[in-house]
Every structure is written in structure tokens, then in C-alpha cells.
Amino acid sequence: MRHIISILLENEAGALSRVCGLFSARGYNIESLTVAPTEDPSLSRMTIVTTGSDAIIEQITKQLNKLIEVVKVVDLSEAPHIERELMLVKVRAVGKDREEMKRIADIFRGRIIDVTETAYVIELTGNGSKLDAFIEATDRSLILETVRTGVSGIGRGDRILKV
Amino acid sequence: MQLTGAEIVIRCLQEENVDYVFGYPGGSVLYIYDELFKQDKIKHVLVRHEQAAVHAADAYSRSSNKMGVCMVTSGPGVTNAVTGIATAYMDSIPMVVLTGQVPTHYIGEDAFQECDTVGITRPCVKHNFLVKDVRDLAVTLKKAFYLAKTGRPGPVLVDIPKDITTHKCAFEYPKSIEMRSYNPVVKGHPGQIKKAVQLILDAKRPLIYAGGGVILSNSSSGLIKLAHLLGFPVTNTLMGLGGYPSTDGQFLGMLGMHGTYEANMAMQTADLIVAVGARFDDRVIGNQVHFASVPRKIIHIDIDPSSISKRVKVEVPIVGDVGEVLEELCKQLSAHKDKPEPKALAAWWKDIDAWRSKKSLKYKQGKEIIMPQYVVEKLYEITGGDAFITSDVGQHQMWAAQYYKFDKPRRWINSGGLGTMGVGLPYAMGVKLANPKATVACITGEGSIQMNIQELSTAKQFRLPIKIINLNNRYLGMVRQWQEMFHGNRYAESYVDALPDFVKLAEAYGHVGMKIERPADVEPALREAFTKHKNDLVFMDFMTDQTANVYPMVAAGKGLSEMILAEDL
Numbered sequence A: 001m002r003h004i005i006s007i008l009l010e011n012e013a014g015a016l017s018r019v020c021g022l023f024s025a026r027g028y029n030i031e032s033l034t035v036a037p038t039e040d041p042s043l044s045r046m047t048i049v050t051t052g053s054d055a056i057i058e059q060i061t062k063q064l065n066k067l068i069e070v071v072k073v074v075d076l077s078e079a080p081h082i083e084r085e086l087m088l089v090k091v092r093a094v095g096k097d098r099e100e101m102k103r104i105a106d107i108f109r110g111r112i113i114d115v116t117e118t119a120y121v122i123e124l125t126g127n128g129s130k131l132d133a134f135i136e137a138t139d140r141s142l143i144l145e146t147v148r149t150g151v152s153g154i155g156r157g158d159r160i161l162k163v
Numbered sequence B: 001m002q003l004t005g006a007e008i009v010i011r012c013l014q015e016e017n018v019d020y021v022f023g024y025p026g027g028s029v030l031y032i033y034d035e036l037f038k039q040d041k042i043k044h045v046l047v048r049h050e051q052a053a054v055h056a057a058d059a060y061s062r063s064s065n066k067m068g069v070c071m072v073t074s075g076p077g078v079t080n081a082v083t084g085i086a087t088a089y090m091d092s093i094p095m096v097v098l099t100g101q102v103p104t105h106y107i108g109e110d111a112f113q114e115c116d117t118v119g120i121t122r123p124c125v126k127h128n129f130l131v132k133d134v135r136d137l138a139v140t141l142k143k144a145f146y147l148a149k150t151g152r153p154g155p156v157l158v159d160i161p162k163d164i165t166t167h168k169c170a171f172e173y174p175k176s177i178e179m180r181s182y183n184p185v186v187k188g189h190p191g192q193i194k195k196a197v198q199l200i201l202d203a204k205r206p207l208i209y210a211g212g213g214v215i216l217s218n219s220s221s222g223l224i225k226l227a228h229l230l231g232f233p234v235t236n237t238l239m240g241l242g243g244y245p246s247t248d249g250q251f252l253g254m255l256g257m258h259g260t261y262e263a264n265m266a267m268q269t270a271d272l273i274v275a276v277g278a279r280f281d282d283r284v285i286g287n288q289v290h291f292a293s294v295p296r297k298i299i300h301i302d303i304d305p306s307s308i309s310k311r312v313k314v315e316v317p318i319v320g321d322v323g324e325v326l327e328e329l330c331k332q333l334s335a336h337k338d339k340p341e342p343k344a345l346a347a348w349w350k351d352i353d354a355w356r357s358k359k360s361l362k363y364k365q366g367k368e369i370i371m372p373q374y375v376v377e378k379l380y381e382i383t384g385g386d387a388f389i390t391s392d393v394g395q396h397q398m399w400a401a402q403y404y405k406f407d408k409p410r411r412w413i414n415s416g417g418l419g420t421m422g423v424g425l426p427y428a429m430g431v432k433l434a435n436p437k438a439t440v441a442c443i444t445g446e447g448s449i450q451m452n453i454q455e456l457s458t459a460k461q462f463r464l465p466i467k468i469i470n471l472n473n474r475y476l477g478m479v480r481q482w483q484e485m486f487h488g489n490r491y492a493e494s495y496v497d498a499l500p501d502f503v504k505l506a507e508a509y510g511h512v513g514m515k516i517e518r519p520a521d522v523e524p525a526l527r528e529a530f531t532k533h534k535n536d537l538v539f540m541d542f543m544t545d546q547t548a549n550v551y552p553m554v555a556a557g558k559g560l561s562e563m564i565l566a567e568d569l
């Protein structure tokens, strides 16, 4: 089963490698990982998407909690939550494809954030499957480059992950 | 007043009441060694290889509950130390490792003797730090000591670049440490303890299964209290030996791969297992699926939540300090109006006695060839069961665990988790320094002892009258045993050819050497070593049976009750 794990950890050099090291050492898989400082610069917030049986997810959360720099761990997928990912796509935009790409971007509520005579950079946010769908809907030969951030997640309503 | 980083390191160690630092100098730690030289509160033990420094510090800690501290230089000093650190980590031993590093402005430039110490050791420490500012040094060291000994203990490493040891700042040693990210649970959850009490009262075939956590948390007395209160049988893991007195009538011996028949049968068929500071590892329960095929209930007490429900499903997890939880359990059970049903318990003990009557540890000592088990039994008798015993890894380790009946905690010092050959002699050094009055013997094999044999030199320098009991079977015995049992007697590289003359070797290092070849000489030789040569290191080279195997044995992948017994052969 796919799980989204949110982690608050000390914003210190090496903390990220401890988390990554834990996953590789114990054979857990990481589908995506995002991390950045929070509004409190001494803390980082990390979102890890992983898969595993209930027993493995239980171990993952326990092992994460055991890391000295980890302050809090929550399995977001246990309750209602929102997940979002950002993708930047550079596409060929010449001739009739220019119009077509603009149209597809609009359908997916993407924004064109860079324009040259031959290319667009389109910015898209959504859950992973929406971004996948965009790629599916686009003629592959037009896609020059893509970059995705991986999933960030947050609980719905009153669920708050804070120190 | 401003102190240099090197002065701060020494001051911190003094504040922590460190008596000994085990180490080996080198370029990056020279300023620290300079400060060591200028004081006489902390003694330094110069080993002959960094691995031994770490093992000695580890055993110092295991045998005394005082913090083991070691110090090595950057690069090769660190890489040599890694085996020792990993060994301590696997057995959750509190220890502080200080490592030198190249100056901060050289880091990342592949400088001479640079290595990524924090990266290399990250998976085998509880935590590690790289100090980048001298003003962080004291706090970091305080944290290192605090982290190492609280919660589930473990080695903590502090990497100190050379320039930091010369930088200056005001020194203040923090009184205490608060870390928002680190708050180990000490008290067991009352609701869980209540549930545990009920399961205990309802049990018909109960077993207390106790591991190294009992020793680490100094809760041997709590364990004895609980066992005596309930009249339940008790088994120990390899790491738990001594946590419950081996000579107590309720003790079933060690369990696991080379556990006694009664301990393994009880573990497999119990309807309630009270697991105390143990982790159901593969050498203990054998095949997980086979183990899980029997219905039973498990109460699991451990300081580390990640040890619970890792390999077996548990009904009642209790996270907390083993000692605190045992006390609370005893309190509630004594106050409870109900007691476990005596009739059921009597029937259970009858089963156990039937298993015991198999005498799964029996062996035959003839007139010609020395049996290794016999040497351990005689050692037990002659030392009155009161020695500190270290061992290496192999058959001799298992025989030591099976035949030396430990009645007290912290007397049995071995590498259970990592299974590191070569620990025996440096362990004995650490034990002797922590317990100067104690009798210390190292049970080893001719393979293992050669992995840190250079420490005979350290033992000479520091006058450590260790007794080395070398069970010399001219084989990497444990490897040979597996090859005999599972690889069609093909003894690939398990014969140790060209062995040194250990007597001469011991003498060359300035010690006493003895070679013992006949069963009749075992006892007199041991007596001589422990009386006449009381104050010498004696290397006792026992020529033992080359074909002896360790039994009972649960083959890898087999179920716990599928034991091979000596009598089956």
C-alpha cells in the first residue's frame, strides 16, 4: 500500500542523509521525497511517499522516530489529507503545436511561465495522477524536458503537524 | 577564561568522570593528546590497533555500567575503529567515540587522512556529530554522553576537526540537556501494564524470556523478583545471561540456535511469553513462520518501540525502561487478589522437567582427548563461578555460554549481535580495567585470538593479568561444524594451518604460556594459572577435540523445536 509520511526534523546538516540512509539500509523504498525548511527555520518538513505492508509502514514510522533529529512523524494517509506535486514541463511550441500546447495547459489548469519562439515552460500542480495525465495527453515528441518535485502533503481540517 | 578546543575536550571528559580513554594517537588528535599529557586525572590506554580501543571501551562499559570512551585519529584510525563501533551498536552498548578529523577548511578536498567519518559510521552509531565551531564543542560532548546512555543505549561519535582543537572559547559544561526531538519513554503505559497483569494471571504455560535489555537497564533484581513472585520458568538470550541467576531452579538455560532443549521447547509451546528486553531475533526463534504457527500470547517490554512487533506479533507492547516496568508489574501482581493457577503451573513444570531430563548439554570426557566443554566446566569450578568471562566468536563462545553458569549480570561479555571475532582479548582488557579486583578470563579459539593478538602487548604494558583460555581445535570450528552438517564435509578454508606456538608467542610478549594436551592436566593447569600465576597474564593453549560440535542446534531456517541433539547422532 502507498503511504505518505510527513516528518518534522531538525534543520541540520546530515539529517536528510540519516533519513535516506535508514530507507536504503532497511530496504524500504522511497517513491518520492521532498524537504524544505518550515516557517520556523530551525525545522524542516519532509514528505516521503513509500509503499509497504502495514507491518513495514509501522516499522518505518518507528525507525524514523528513533532518529535523534526527527521531532515528529505522521502517516498522512491514515486520515483525510491533501497531496500536491509541482511539475515544470518544457515543450516544443512551434506552428500548430503552439496553439495545441496552450490548449492542453489550459485544460489542466497549467500556467505558461516562460515563452520563447520555439518553446514553453508550463507549470502544473496537482496530485501525481493529474501530472501523469498531462504527460499522457501530450504528444511525447513535444516534451523536451520535465521536472517534478515529488509529493508534498498536509492533513485536512484540524489535523496539524507542529512542534 | 578562554580554553582551546583540545582543553575543552579534556575538561568535558573530566566533568563526565571519565577514568580511562582507550585510544591511539595520530595527526588530527595531537592537540588533544597534548592536553591528556598535561593532566593525570584521565588515564589513557594505548592499544596496538584502533579496533581494540573500541572493543576495550565497549567492554569497560558492559562490565561496569560506566561510560566507555575511546579516541582515534582521522582516516585509517576511524576505518580501523568501525568494526568496534558496529559491534557495540548491535549490542546497544553506551559508548562515546572521539575521532580526529582534518581541519575544517580541508574537509572535502581529499586531504591526507581524510575520510567521511560521519558518513561511514552513520549506520552503526546511535548518533554522530561533526563539530564545526569550537563554541559547539562542550554542548556536543554533553549531548554525546547523554544520548549514549539514555533510552536504548548505543555508541555516539563526535568528529572533531584539528583546527577546532586549537580554536578558543569560553568553557562552560552544560548541566543538563533538553532535546525536543529526543524524549525516550521511561514509564510503561498503565493501561498496557494492566492488560499484561491479566494475561499473566490467565496463563497456563507461561515463560519469561529475558535478554540484554535486563542487563543494560540494571534490572536483574526486578526480573528475579517477578519470576519468584510468579514461579514462572525463565530463559535468557545469549546477551541476557547473568541477568537471571543460572543456578536458580526456575532457570531453563539459554534459548535459541544453541539453546537447551527445555528452553527451546518451552519457548515454542508456551501459551504466554513475557519478553523482557529481548528482540526475538533470528538466532533466538529460528524460523519466524514456524514460530508463528503456534498460538500464544506475547507481552513485550522494551525501551525501543521499533523492537516490538518487528519479527513477531505482540498482544501487549509495553514501551519503557525494563526496570521501571518490572517494578510496576511486581507491585500490581503482589496487590492482586488472584494468582496464576497453581495446578496449571504444576503441569507445565512437569512438562519442563521431562524436557530437562533429556540433559541436552551432556557430553563425554574420555581419557585421551580434551573436550572443550570440560575445560569450561573446570574453569567454572576453579573460579567459583565468579569470574568475568569474555569470549570471541565461534564454538568456544557457545560452549562458554552453555557451561559457565553466570549468576550475576555484566559478567558475560561477548559480541552477540555482530558476532565479531577478535573481541575476546580487548574485551578482557576493558573488563579488567573497569574491575581491577576481579578475575577475568577470555575464552577463545585459535582463529579468533589471532584477530587481535597484538593486544598481548597492551596487556603487558598495563599489567593486566588476564587468563586466556584458548580452546584450540585447529579449525575455524563453527565454520567446520556448518560444513560438516550442511556442506557435505567439505572443509573449505576452515582448517587453520601453520598455527603459531602460542606458548612461545605469549612468552615473547612477556607473559606466561601453557600448553595442555591431556584431560588429566586440565584442572591442575587451571589451578596453577589462577593461583601461582594469579598476577600474570597466562595464555593457556588447550588442545581440544577437533570433531566436537555444539549441540543442541537449531539449523538456520528451521523451527525452534526442530533441534538436532547430540544423542540423535
Ligand SMILES: Cc1ncc(C[n+]2csc(CCOP(=O)(O)OP(=O)(O)O)c2C)c(N)n1
Residues within 6 Å of the ligand: B392, B393, B394, B395, B396, B397, B419, B420, B421, B422, B444, B445, B446, B447, B448, B449, B471, B473, B475, B476, B477, B478, B479
Ligand atoms: C570478523 C569475523 N570474520 C568471520 C567470522 C565468521 N566466523 C564465525 S565463527 C568462525 C570460526 C571461529 O574460529 P575459532 O576462533 O577458532 O573458534 P571455534 O569456532 O573453533 O571455537 C568464523 C570464521 C566472524 N564471526 N567474524
